[in-house]
Amino acid sequence: MIEQLRRERPLVVCVTNDVVKPFTANSLLSLGASPIMSGEKSEAADILKHAGALLLNIGTCTEDKIPLYEEMARCANEYNIPVVLDPVGYGASAFRRNLTDKLLGEYDIALVKGNAGEIHALSGREAVSKGVDSIIEGNTLDIAKDAHEVLNVPVLVTGEMDAYADGKEKMTMHNGHKYLEVITGSGCVLGAITAAFLALENKSDSIADAVSLYNIAAEKAARSATGPGTFAAKLIDEIYNFKTEDYNARRVDVHE
Amino acid sequence: MIEQLRRERPLVVCVTNDVVKPFTANSLLSLGASPIMSGEKSEAADILKHAGALLLNIGTCTEDKIPLYEEMARCANEYNIPVVLDPVGYGASAFRRNLTDKLLGEYDIALVKGNAGEIHALSGREAVSKGVDSIIEGNTLDIAKDAHEVLNVPVLVTGEMDAYADGKEKMTMHNGHKYLEVITGSGCVLGAITAAFLALENKSDSIADAVSLYNIAAEKAARSATGPGTFAAKLIDEIYNFKTEDYNARRVDVHE
Amino acid sequence: MIEQLRRERPLVVCVTNDVVKPFTANSLLSLGASPIMSGEKSEAADILKHAGALLLNIGTCTEDKIPLYEEMARCANEYNIPVVLDPVGYGASAFRRNLTDKLLGEYDIALVKGNAGEIHALSGREAVSKGVDSIIEGNTLDIAKDAHEVLNVPVLVTGEMDAYADGKEKMTMHNGHKYLEVITGSGCVLGAITAAFLALENKSDSIADAVSLYNIAAEKAARSATGPGTFAAKLIDEIYNFKTEDYNARRVDVHE
Numbered sequence: 001m002i003e004q005l006r007r008e009r010p011l012v013v014c015v016t017n018d019v020v021k022p023f024t025a026n027s028l029l030s031l032g033a034s035p036i037m038s039g040e041k042s043e044a045a046d047i048l049k050h051a052g053a054l055l056l057n058i059g060t061c062t063e064d065k066i067p068l069y070e071e072m073a074r075c076a077n078e079y080n081i082p083v084v085l086d087p088v089g090y091g092a093s094a095f096r097r098n099l100t101d102k103l104l105g106e107y108d109i110a111l112v113k114g115n116a117g118e119i120h121a122l123s124g125r126e127a128v129s130k131g132v133d134s135i136i137e138g139n140t141l142d143i144a145k146d147a148h149e150v151l152n153v154p155v156l157v158t159g160e161m162d163a164y165a166d167g168k169e170k171m172t173m174h175n176g177h178k179y180l181e182v183i184t185g186s187g188c189v190l191g192a193i194t195a196a197f198l199a200l201e202n203k204s205d206s207i208a209d210a211v212s213l214y215n216i217a218a219e220k221a222a223r224s225a226t227g228p229g230t231f232a233a234k235l236i237d238e239i240y241n242f243k244t245e246d247y248n249a250r251r252v253d254v255h256e
Numbered sequence: 257m258i259e260q261l262r263r264e265r266p267l268v269v270c271v272t273n274d275v276v277k278p279f280t281a282n283s284l285l286s287l288g289a290s291p292i293m294s295g296e297k298s299e300a301a302d303i304l305k306h307a308g309a310l311l312l313n314i315g316t317c318t319e320d321k322i323p324l325y326e327e328m329a330r331c332a333n334e335y336n337i338p339v340v341l342d343p344v345g346y347g348a349s350a351f352r353r354n355l356t357d358k359l360l361g362e363y364d365i366a367l368v369k370g371n372a373g374e375i376h377a378l379s380g381r382e383a384v385s386k387g388v389d390s391i392i393e394g395n396t397l398d399i400a401k402d403a404h405e406v407l408n409v410p411v412l413v414t415g416e417m418d419a420y421a422d423g424k425e426k427m428t429m430h431n432g433h434k435y436l437e438v439i440t441g442s443g444c445v446l447g448a449i450t451a452a453f454l455a456l457e458n459k460s461d462s463i464a465d466a467v468s469l470y471n472i473a474a475e476k477a478a479r480s481a482t483g484p485g486t487f488a489a490k491l492i493d494e495i496y497n498f499k500t501e502d503y504n505a506r507r508v509d510v511h512e
Numbered sequence: 513m514i515e516q517l518r519r520e521r522p523l524v525v526c527v528t529n530d531v532v533k534p535f536t537a538n539s540l541l542s543l544g545a546s547p548i549m550s551g552e553k554s555e556a557a558d559i560l561k562h563a564g565a566l567l568l569n570i571g572t573c574t575e576d577k578i579p580l581y582e583e584m585a586r587c588a589n590e591y592n593i594p595v596v597l598d599p600v601g602y603g604a605s606a607f608r609r610n611l612t613d614k615l616l617g618e619y620d621i622a623l624v625k626g627n628a629g630e631i632h633a634l635s636g637r638e639a640v641s642k643g644v645d646s647i648i649e650g651n652t653l654d655i656a657k658d659a660h661e662v663l664n665v666p667v668l669v670t671g672e673m674d675a676y677a678d679g680k681e682k683m684t685m686h687n688g689h690k691y692l693e694v695i696t697g698s699g700c701v702l703g704a705i706t707a708a709f710l711a712l713e714n715k716s717d718s719i720a721d722a723v724s725l726y727n728i729a730a731e732k733a734a735r736s737a738t739g740p741g742t743f744a745a746k747l748i749d750e751i752y753n754f755k756t757e758d759y760n761a762r763r764v765d766v767h768e
Contacts, residue, residue: 019533019549021275025440030484035440036345037275040318043349062552089548093555182752184537184547227749228542237483240438277531281696286740291696292601293531296574299605493739496694 001200001209002242006032010052010199013038014192015072017059017088020185023232024055027189030240031213033196041068048075052199053110055192058099059088066099073107082110082198086191090114091121104151110198111207113156113191116143123147141165141172141255156194156207158187162215164207173208174251175215177222179231190214193239212250217242219249257453257465258498262288266308266455269294270448271328273315273344276441279488280311283445286496287469289452297324304331308455309366311448314355315344322355329363338366338454342447346370347377360407366454367463369412369447372399379403397421397428397511412450412463414443418471420463429464430507431471433478435487446470449495468506473498475505513712513721514754518544522564522711525550526704527584529571529600532697535744536567539701542752543725545708553580560587564711565622567704570611571600578611585619594622594710598703602626603633616663622710623719625668625703628655635659653677653684653767668706668719670699674727676719685720686763687727689734691743702726705751724762729754731761 011034016024021037028035036047048054054076056069076083087100100122103109114122123146140163147155147165154166162173180186193214197206217238218231225231267290272280277293284291292303304310310332312325332339343356356378359365370378379402396419403411403421410422418429436442449470453462473494474487481487523546528536533549540547548559560566566588568581588595599612612634615621626634635658652675659667659677666678674685692698705726709718729750730743737743 017549018274018530018551019537022278022440022534025275026438026484026488029438029440036348037273037316038349039274039316040349040351042319043351046349046351047345060549060551063554089559092548093550093552093558095552095555095558182541184534184541225749226746227752228538229745229748229752232538232748233485233489233745234482236485236488237481240483240485274530278534278696281531282694282740282744285694285696292604293529293572294605295530295572296605296607298575299607302605302607303601489741489745490738492741492744493737496739496741 001197001203001205002032002213002244004200005196008200009034010196011036011050012053012055012192012195012199013047013051013072014055015039015069016055016057016188016192017061019059020057020188023185024189024192026236027239028192028196030236031193031196035192039065039068041071044071044075048072048079048081051081053195054081054083055086055195056083056103057086057088057188057191058096059188061099069099069103073103077108082195083107084111084113084191084195084198085109086113086188087118087122088114088188090118104153109153111154111156111194112147112151113158113187113194115187116140116157116159119143119147119155119157123150141170145170156211158190162211170255171208172253172255173211173215174253175212175219175249177218179222179225179228180218182228183232208252212247212252213242214239216246216249257456257459257461258288258469258500260456261452264308264456265290266452267292267306268309268311268448268451268455269303269307269328270311271295271325272311272313272444272448273317275315276313276444279441280445280448282492283495284448284452286492287449287452291448295321295324297327300327300331304328304335304337307337309451310337310339311342311451312339312359313342313344313444313447314352315444317355325355325359329359333364338451339363340367340369340447340451340454341365342369342444343374343378344370344444346374360409365409367410367412367450368403368407369414369443369450371443372396372413372415375399375403375411375413379406397426401426412467414446418467426511427464428509428511429467429471430509431468431475431505433471433474435478435481435484436474438484439488464508468503468508469498470495472502472505513709513715513717514544514725514756516712517708520564520712521546522708523548523562524565524567524704524707524711525559525563525584526567526569527551527581528567528569528700528704529573531571532569532700535697536701536704538748539751540704540708542748543705543708547704551577551580553583556583556587560584560591560593563593565707566593566595567598567707568595568615569598569600569700569703570608571700573611581611581615585615589620594707595619596623596625596703596707596710597621598625598700599630599634600626600700602630616665621665623666623668623706624659624663625670625699625706627699628652628669628671631655631659631667631669635662653682657682668723670702674723682767683720684765684767685723685727686765687724687731687761689730691734691737691740692730694740695744720764724759724764725754726751728758728761
């Protein structure tokens with residue numbers, strides 16, 4: 001589906017956190033998508049009109065930006081554009097919990113994506129969050145299934161093994177590299193990439209295609225990296241250089 | 257003129273978008289200029305007092321930051337410091353159009369710099385903008401000349417062929433590399449670099465020197481890059497390592 | 513102490529400037545610490561409750577964010593968590609001076625860290641600041657001792673020779689590389705790294721360990737870098753790859 005993405009060049013509107021903006025934009029450009037970042041509520045309708053997907057990442061959201069997040073979600077729903085929600089640090093503060101719960105409660109969300117700790121907490125299970133990293137060990141598939149049952153939206157849980165659950169499908173994805181855990185925004189960028197795939201016309205397997213592309217690119221990047229700094233630059237290279245046949249390395253298990 | 261720039265080390269005040277701040281600051285430092293970023297209106301006069309140029313990039317501007325942009329422009333005009341305006345995504349929303357039109361209408365702007373789609377739209381021509389990328393094909397020189405005629409300010413249009421027009425001079429610049437189109441902020445950084453050159457005392461050929469330096473550095477960086485991620489890092493290296501004799505690769509055409 | 517840091521994995525809350533957020537987060541992750549960035553006042557208590565240190569960097573602070581800085585400092589003091597203050601561009605504007613003076617006057621600060629120009633100005637000495645770079649030449653140890661005497665808080669002054677002074681100890685640190693001066697945020701990142709070391713239990717030599725680790729990593733990174741762009745990526749690699757025996761290259765002088 002990467003060839004289709006490069007042909008359609010979907011516009012992905014990113015309302016994302018301050019820490020990951022350059023990495024997110026560069027990943028989308030390398031992928032072949034067209035990113036736009038905005039912090040201005042009054043332009044939501046204008047820029048979403050031509051968009052293929054909306055990414056809402058709450059990483060550095062503040063009280064005064066909540067109307068922005070809501071207006072973006074409202075316009076995306078009105079135009080029937082898929083919304084990917086990344087509840088960064090859910091569990092780290094009441095502010096993040098309340099914001100996420102409000103967005104999930106009041107708007108149609110096409111995908112919730114987070115690490116094990118965030119999604120575990122989202123399900124109402126007790127979870128201790130230390131910063132924006134997860135300290136939950138255990139089966140990401142169980143966490144995804146559990147969250148889908150509680151929230152009734154498609155859920156992607158990232159970790160050493162990534163897991164996805166919606167009403168029809170459950171799967172685990174096994175590509176990736178440990179360096180992804182020591183670069184900031186690696187999860188946030190995956191959220192942006194899934195948004196780009198969800199923007200395509202006549203899509204199928206968007207999630208597996210997005211996650212596998214990113215993780216296989218990471219495996220390739222790690223081969224010549226000497227640490228997480230050079231890895232991050234080479235990851236962008238490998239997203240750009242990704243070819244359909246690179247999907248041959250894909251390791252995805254579909255579950256009952 | 258690069259030796260002069262490294263001697264004078266001009267202070268460039270950057271009021272720019274959130275996505276490109278690190279890349280912009282690193283490019284200016286590598287060039288030999290001294291960047292300062294500010295989002296605080298009340299310090300405009302203090303920091304512009306010692307400045308050589310002001311960059312206004314509207315990429316992630318919001319309603320509440322308009323007074324900041326205006327106060328920065330006002331102080332720069334008062335101190336007679338050149339202002340470079342980058343109307344990122346002009347055409348993507350009414351908010352961006354109104355802000356840009358206001359800045360162009362009320363302050364002295366030394367240079368407007370944008371891609372073909374943005375500048376085409378600025379001239380009042382119909383243009384469809386998809387995100388912050390341009391989808392206008394065609395002659396950037398015509399677009400620059402047209403915009404200069406309508407706006408009566410010097411105009412730089414970026415693209416595969418960069419073009420410049422003011423009341424006296426028209427030129428096209430032919431260096432560069434396709435990777436520049438797949439890294440975020442490559443145009444924004446060029447805006448910052450032109451601002452640094454415009455800050456010099458007794459300047460001439462600032463635009464051609466700035467654009468050519470950047471594009472020749474890009475050509476050199478691309479030689480050992482394996483994709484846009486490593487390219488971006490090497491571009492900073494090549495700006496830093498740029499020598500006067502590297503200008504020998506310059507391809508600039510002056511037009512009637 | 514790097515092994516201890518990787519075991520304890522301290523949570524470092526960063527209220528820092530927009531230009532250096534990705535670099536700061538990546539440095540802390542590579543180091544083995546756990547960063548969280550926040551711009552929301554109402555979550556200060558929640559996220560500081562589990563934190564090991566707070567970094568306050570005023571680089572792109574604005575009037576409306578002052579209550580955020582104050583609430584973060586107040587909570588950190590309440591929980592007895594060390595606060596590192598980086599008064600970026602002190603001297604460049606009245607706004608920056610007033611904000612820094614307020615934070616120093618009203619909260620317990622564990623460390624003030626800045627370049628020679630910033631710290632010189634902080635001591636009430638006349639200083640000319642050109643952007644956020646220092647143009648003060650001279651002995652950083654004298655500047656540190658002087659500032660400590662005036663402010664009565666531990667002071668770290670960065671430069672070609674880094675210097676530290678508190679009530680008990682005075683030292684100079686001699687590792688590093690000139691590329692650190694041409695990448696944005698190199699000083700800001702050092703502030704974050706010292707915060708991570710100050711977060712450790714039963715600590716000693718935190719400052720020398722933090723500064724030396726960073727500067728030795730820089731020396732190693734510079735060996736294979738071709739300029740400041742590749743250097744920045746390799747610096748992250750070398751922080752990640754840093755081993756206890758790398759401290760053998762440490763050059764620290766303790767002064768009377």
